[in-house]
Structure formats: C-alpha cells, structure tokens
Amino acid sequence: MLCDPIQSRRLFEHALDNNYAILAANADSHAAVTDCLKAAKLCDAPLIIETSLWQLEGHSYGAGDAIRGLARYIADLAVLADSPEYRSIPVVLHTDHIKGPETMEILSAAIRGIPVTITGNSTTLRASTVSLDASEFSDEENIAAISRLAAIAVESNVDVTLEMESAVDEGITPEEVTRNLIGSVEEKYPNAVCLYAPGLGTRHGFSAEGYPEFNSETVQRNIRMLKEITGRDIGLALHGSSGLSSGDLRDAAQAGVVKVNWSTESLMIRSRGAMTFYEDNAAKLDRSHGDWKVTAMDNGVQSHISPAYVDKVSERMRIINSEGKASDFAQTPGA
Numbered sequence: 001m002l003c004d005p006i007q008s009r010r011l012f013e014h015a016l017d018n019n020y021a022i023l024a025a026n027a028d029s030h031a032a033v034t035d036c037l038k039a040a041k042l043c044d045a046p047l048i049i050e051t052s053l054w055q056l057e058g059h060s061y062g063a064g065d066a067i068r069g070l071a072r073y074i075a076d077l078a079v080l081a082d083s084p085e086y087r088s089i090p091v092v093l094h095t096d097h098i099k100g101p102e103t104m105e106i107l108s109a110a111i112r113g114i115p116v117t118i119t120g121n122s123t124t125l126r127a128s129t130v131s132l133d134a135s136e137f138s139d140e141e142n143i144a145a146i147s148r149l150a151a152i153a154v155e156s157n158v159d160v161t162l163e164m165e166s167a168v169d170e171g172i173t174p175e176e177v178t179r180n181l182i183g184s185v186e187e188k189y190p191n192a193v194c195l196y197a198p199g200l201g202t203r204h205g206f207s208a209e210g211y212p213e214f215n216s217e218t219v220q221r222n223i224r225m226l227k228e229i230t231g232r233d234i235g236l237a238l239h240g241s242s243g244l245s246s247g248d249l250r251d252a253a254q255a256g257v258v259k260v261n262w263s264t265e266s267l268m269i270r271s272r273g274a275m276t277f278y279e280d281n282a283a284k285l286d287r288s289h290g291d292w293k294v295t296a297m298d299n300g301v302q303s304h305i306s307p308a309y310v311d312k313v314s315e316r317m318r319i320i321n322s323e324g325k326a327s328d329f330a331q332t333p334g335a
C-alpha cells in the first residue's frame with residue numbers, strides 16, 4: 001500500500017515506538033523497485049522507496065524532465081504497491097537529495113500532486129514524504145527552504161510530511177544548530193517536520209575504516225532534544241549507511257533511527273550483477289546462438305541480478321529489526 005503523508009508519519013511513529021528502522025532504498029530503476037518490494041514482502045517489513053534527482057531526470061524515468069520523472073516513478077510504484085501481492089506492505093515514496101535551481105518546482109509538484117490523465121481518467125500523483133538536499137545551504141537557507149515547503153502545503157490545503165537535514169556528511173551536528181533548525185521551522189509550521197537527519201558521524205559512500213565517530217548515544221541525545229524542542233517524538237533519518245557495521249545499524253534502530261538510507265551498496269550490487277551476467281553470457285549474444293533473445297532481453301539481466309539483491313535487502317531489513325513490522329503496523333489505529 002502506497003502511504004499518504006499522514007500514514008507515512010504514523011509509520012515513522014510506529015517505528016520509533018517499537019525500536020525498529022525502515023530501510024529507505026534509493027531504487028535506481030523499475031527493476032530495483034520490484035526487488036525492494038519482493039524483499040519487503042518476504043520480511044513482512046515496511047519499506048521506503050527513495051528517488052533522487054538523478055533518477056527523476058534520468059533516462060528510465062523523466063528523460064530530462066524531473067517532474068515527468070516523478071509522475072512516472074510514483075505511477076509505477078503505486079501500481080505495484082497497491083497490487084494484491086504487495087498491498088499488505090506499507091510503502092513510502094520519499095524524494096531524496098533534490099537540489100539545484102529546480103528544487104522548489106519539483107518539490108511543490110511532489111507536495112501538491114502532479115495531474116495525469118490515463119485514457120481520459122484524471123488523477124493526481126503525490127509523494128508520501130519529502131526532503132531536499134541542504135548540503136550547500138546555510139542554516140538560514142535551509143530553514144527558509146523547509147518553511148517554504150510547509151507553506152506550499154498550507155496554501156494548497158494538503159498534508160505534508162517533511163524530513164529536514166543538517167550537514168549529514170560533516171561530523172556530528174552541534175546541538176545549537178539542531179535547536180535553531182528544528183525550532184525555527186516548528187515555530188511557524190508545527191508538525192510539518194517528522195524526520196530529522198543530523199550529522200551522526202557517517203558519510204555517503206563506502207568507508208574502509210567504518211565510522212568510529214558513530215555512536216547510538218548521539219542518536220538518543222537527538223531524540224531527547226527533538227522532544228524538548230517540539231514536544232513530539234521525532235525519529236532520525238540516517239544517511240550514509242552503506243559503510244556502517246551491522247552492529248552499529250542494529251544499535252541505531254534501537255536508539256531512535258527510524259529511516260536508514262541505502263544507496264551506494266545497492267548500486268554496486270546491481271551493477272556488478274549486470275557485469276557478471278554479460279561476462280558469463282557474452283557468447284550467447286550472437287545472432288547464431290539459440291538463446292540470444294532471452295539473453296538480450298531486459299528480463300535476462302534483471303532476473304540474474306534479483307536473487308542476490310533481494311537477499312541483501314532482506315538482510316538489512318532484519319538487521320534494523322523491521323521484519324514482521326508491516327503486519328504489526330496494519331493493526332495500529334489509523335494505519
């Protein structure tokens with residue numbers, strides 16, 4: 001079931017209350033989306049699918065037009081997530097790492113909804129939750145941008161659930177920065193921000209030496225501080241999880257991380273899977289070979305990649321304690 005902004009917010013609260021995190025897979029293709037849903041179904045785990053500017057503008061989705069890409073991404077995901085096979089799995093569609101001059105235009109569309117017409121029937125496609133890439137913003141620019149997104153929702157009379165981030169690759173975010181960022185938005189737009197991504201000592205990409213700065217006490221301290229500032233229970237989003245050990249991931253979920261972003265390792269598994277498929281089957285890609293068509297078709301390479309990828313996604317879902325939580329969430333009021 002593809003969640004709306006309010007269902008998504010309840011799901012994050014459920015994760016925080018029950019000491020688990022939800023895997024947020026940056027799914028780079030239609031096939032990756034399918035495999036993430038397969039893993040979620042296998043684990044009975046909620047799932048966040050993230051899409052970033054590079055997919056929205058990329059060849060498989062928007063082909064140069066990010067808003068068209070977002071509509072295509074949501075439509076594809078909605079068909080799958082609301083199909084009988086996957087309806088029991090709560091799925092959140094989150095916009096991640098949107099940056100650059102088109103940011104507000106893309107995110108306004110994600111919040112208000114993108115009108116589409118399918119054989120004469122009109123509908124509106126909305127993201128479940130929204131964040132932007134604040135890595136090049138000052139704190140004041142970050143506050144202004146998040147406040148603007150909250151204002152767009154108010155003006156359009158729609159719900160919004162936002163993630164706010166702070167210099168996620170630059171060490172541990174100082175307490176006064178969090179107080180300023182979250183406090184300033186909360187004052188004007190209470191309840192809009194429901195996920196916070198502070199710097200926790202991790203970084204995007206792989207890390208050979210791990211992240212010695214990462215510590216679940218930092219997570220707990222942030223959760224306490226967010227409660228003090230807003231009066232609400234707000235869970236954390238963890239960026240840069242690919243280089244984190246299983247033990248640290250488990251502790252993070254236990255301590256209050258509710259969303260674990262996962263992208264680098266996902267790309268590596270899929271691209272290496274494709275490489276071995278084409279290497280192993282190079283001789284079949286010859287017109288004289290009886291299997292050349294089944295080898296050449298997209299289904300060939302994607303079916304080869306799928307088992308190892310589904311295994312890895314399932315493994316991460318188990319590490320962050322989300323196994324069985326889709327059914328648990330379905331039993332909560334308002335799910």
Ligand SMILES: [Zn+2]
Nearest residue numbers: 204239240261
């Ligand atoms: Zn990130």
